[in-house]
Amino acid sequence: xNVGTQRPLGRRGPWRIASLLSGLVIAGLLVAGCAELPGTxxxxxxxxxxxxxLADAEALADPKSYEGATHAxxxxxxxxxxxxxxxxxxxxxxxxxxxxxxxxxxTSRILALDIYGTLAQTVFELGLGGQVVxxxxxxxxxxxxxxxxxxxxxxxxxxxxxxxxDPTVILTDTSLGxxxxxxxxxxxxxPVVVMDSHRGIDSVGSLTREVxxxxxxxxxxxxxxxxxxxxxxxxxxxxxxxxxxAVQDQLRTVFLYVRGQAGVYYMFGEGSGADDLISGVxxxxxxxxxxxxxxxxxxxxGIIAAQPELILMMTKGLESVGxxxxxxERLPALAQTPAxxxxxxxxxxxxxxxxxxxxxxxxxxxxxxxxxxxxAAEASDE
Numbered sequence: 001x002n003v004g005t006q007r008p009l010g011r012r013g014p015w016r017i018a019s020l021l022s023g024l025v026i027a028g029l030l031v032a033g034c035a036e037l038p039g040t041x042x043x044x045x046x047x048x049x050x051x052x053x054l055a056d057a058e059a060l061a062d063p064k065s066y067e068g069a070t071h072a073x074x075x076x077x078x079x080x081x082x083x084x085x086x087x088x089x090x091x092x093x094x095x096x097x098x099x100x101x102x103x104x105x106x107t108s109r110i111l112a113l114d115i116y117g118t119l120a121q122t123v124f125e126l127g128l129g130g131q132v133v134x135x136x137x138x139x140x141x142x143x144x145x146x147x148x149x150x151x152x153x154x155x156x157x158x159x160x161x162x163x164x165x166d167p168t169v170i171l172t173d174t175s176l177g178x179x180x181x182x183x184x185x186x187x188x189x190x191p192v193v194v195m196d197s198h199r200g201i202d203s204v205g206s207l208t209r210e211v212x213x214x215x216x217x218x219x220x221x222x223x224x225x226x227x228x229x230x231x232x233x234x235x236x237x238x239x240x241x242x243x244x245x246a247v248q249d250q251l252r253t254v255f256l257y258v259r260g261q262a263g264v265y266y267m268f269g270e271g272s273g274a275d276d277l278i279s280g281v282x283x284x285x286x287x288x289x290x291x292x293x294x295x296x297x298x299x300x301x302g303i304i305a306a307q308p309e310l311i312l313m314m315t316k317g318l319e320s321v322g323x324x325x326x327x328x329e330r331l332p333a334l335a336q337t338p339a340x341x342x343x344x345x346x347x348x349x350x351x352x353x354x355x356x357x358x359x360x361x362x363x364x365x366x367x368x369x370x371x372x373x374x375x376a377a378e379a380s381d382e
């Protein structure tokens with residue numbers, strides 16, 4: 001195996017520690033609920049309908065008046081490599097998000113692993129998909145679907161399955177575990193580059209460039225980042241045309257993470273990535289108002305104080321409690337909120353909704369259609 005070197009550098013700054021903890025919390029939550037229902041921890045997610053263009057949809061005159069739940073569809077989207085055969089410059093030495101200096105000399109056998117499949121998608125979009133040798137369970141787009149899995153029991157990394165693929169470089173973050181598996185890969189001499197686990201709209205470009213630098217395709221990374229950021233800007237411009245401009249008219253929104261049979265009920269607040277999602281679709285993020293930061297177990301007091309008019313969720317999370325009625329039964333405090341009374345819930349694929357990768361613009365637009373033009377979203381699922 002052709003491997004590089006890695007050396008820890010200095011003390012981790014507070015932002016790096018916060019990012020590490022955030023990633024580990026997400027990993028713990030997702031693993032906790034991954035196998036509770038048939039299909040919720042499986043290899044594929046249910047097929048969606050087609051993605052509807054917001055410009056072609058008829059928006060509600062009053063988004064606060066709508067009653068009922070809506071699924072935000074994401075249609076199958078083929079990988080669009082920014083270049084077909086990117087020029088690589090190797091070896092390359094990078095300092096990763098943990099302050100570790102890593103030298104990559106060979107990218108012929110890449111593993112790109114994280115909780116949302118974002119890193120693998122990015123590698124494919126950079127034009128290096130042919131060099132990827134395995135995948136995590138969240139990497140489900142068609143071009144990667146036949147690759148062997150290196151995760152078992154949901155999102156847990158399996159050392160034996162990784163080593164069997166003889167990777168020459170691993171890109172990951174702190175959202176997958178156990179962490180001992182990552183350390184074992186380093187002990188085996190495999191260069192492991194740890195990316196920043198913080199995800200948000202503003203970090204999409206920097207994550208793209210970070211992945212590209214680590215694989216020696218810096219110029220391709222710059223091009224892909226520009227394309228993705230341009231698409232996000234265009235999507236937000238379209239959303240601004242239908243979303244209320246005045247704060248008092250915006251939908252008070254919270255993000256709930258739920259895994260019913262595991263008894264996991266969390267509300268995601270500031271710094272979780274959900275806050276960016278809410279502002280990105282033109283909603284009012286209640287978390288800041290009530291001082292809800294990070295990811296914490298939801299309480300009756302918290303949900304009542306938030307008084308949400310809209311709840312965003314992952315699809316499998318909503319399914320795990322038996323749908324909207326089951327959620328209201330398990331979290332009865334929701335009945336004391338406008339969102340609960342109107343059953344105003346929008347769900348989206350677990351692997352996409354907080355992924356913040358090359359499909360971010362499509363995620364924002366699909367959510368916006370479900371929020372502001374729900375009849376168009378429902379038609380796309382038929």
